[in-house]
Amino acid sequence: MRPLKILIASDSVGETGENVARASLAQFNISSVKEVMIRYPYIDSEETIDDMIVVAKENDAIVVYTMVKPDMKAYMERRMVEENIPHIDVMGQLLEMLSVRLDEVPFYEPGLVHQLDEDYFKKIEAIEFAVKFDDGKDVSGLEKADIVLIGVSRTSKTPLSQFLAHKKYKVMNVPVLPEVNIPKELLEIDPKKCVGLIIDENKLNKIRKERLQQLGLNSAAQYAKNERIKEEIAHFKKIIERIGCPVIDVSDKAIEETANEIIKYIDNQRDIKG
Template sequence: MKEIRLIIASDSVGETAELVTKACISQFNLLNNVIDTIRLPYIETTENIDEVINLAKEQESIVVYTLVKPNIRKYMFEQLQVNNIKNVDIMGPLMSLLVETLNEHPLNEPGIVHKLDEDYFKKIEAIEFAVKYDDGRDVRGLSKADIILIGVSRTSKTPLSQYLAHKRYKVMNVPLVPEVDPPEQLFEIDPAKCIALKINPTKLNKIRVERLAQLGLKNDANYAKDDRIHEELAYFNTIVDRIGCQVIDVSNKAIEETANEIIKIISKNEQ
């Protein structure tokens, strides 16, 4: 039985090199061979490389490496050649080709791909949060949210929540209806993270009439009547005054415009 040893060396966690190595290994019938792999992460100094070289010589290992910083990669290459150690530089050749093609120097910062992954998962988490706490479904979201949107029906609370979630903000929205008291926790949270969405009654009437038409209902429903709309907006003002939060008029704004205004307010408050 032949034993093959591999050392995976990286200036980050080494996941990239290990995935490539495993993909290659999977293409071979290993019934009569044993492949032993060791991952050595955070190889950042020449001393670290010397340790890799000594281990590779001692175990007669193949070295698979991903090193971003040019001086460290160069030292690794030189030591591998001097000691006649079999090796594969996974990132080096492509990095050199990209430098030549793009005529641009790389950032040379280890671990960036994992930062990008972290950013992606943060966005997914924010989207899931917006869905879970849409329409004030669970008051526990109030303490966890980065942004809380309040407003009467048809003020774009849900689409705004989703748009802001794609910007990695955890957003909860709470509808304001005169017949239903908002959760008491709404008056206990930091008003700096609460944004009230104001709308012109004429504009709201038009939006609601269109919504009723989409649902196949007559436009004389109480939902779209002027008296009802003014009642809801008066209630909205009462709640806003009690919370003391900032108000944005969304009457003639696109979702993107309102979202950008919200982000500016939240960012300023955080500072």
């Protein structure tokens, strides 16, 4: 039996072709699929194709390919026929069928599926980040965060963090309390990625009383008293002055409104910086 080698050729990363090859190899008694496979990604010129042809011939390989650029694909197919290299196109026929059925011309852009995947994984990463660094649990998140939200309790820091995470921003939120010193790292990071959240004292009083009732606690607790709220807001303002970041009043804003305001500010800072 001739030694088996499968060369995965692609103008992107080659994952699609490799997955098809792996699924096929699973139907046979192959001890090490990894040793059988040769991946040849990011083919973008005739010279690269010629190099791939040499590798395929040297290994007596079957070529499994996913090429979407018509000119590169045509050149590769012609060269493989000339060199008598066994080959299979795992996307071509389906692309042609879809083009006919949809009455559309394909984009012919390599790697689009991986761009979508990357977008998805960035979102998941941001969501996990928001959970991990909620309420200032780990100060190491300050340096890694795209946005740092600062505010007293019940200023929508957590829901804002999650909303922004779905927009692929890594967000850490830091609660401010008079009895607790803010982490020194907060004063060392770029203040342009920090945003303070403030709320009307009367509205905060109402929100906190409702929260205490939901928890089955006395709504007259210190947490919801006007004097306590005034103390917290005054302390918050001092902290924000030290940091030197903007403040958004969330009193009468929906989460989406506040988030859009934050995004506009952060993106503008990036444009200025970049």
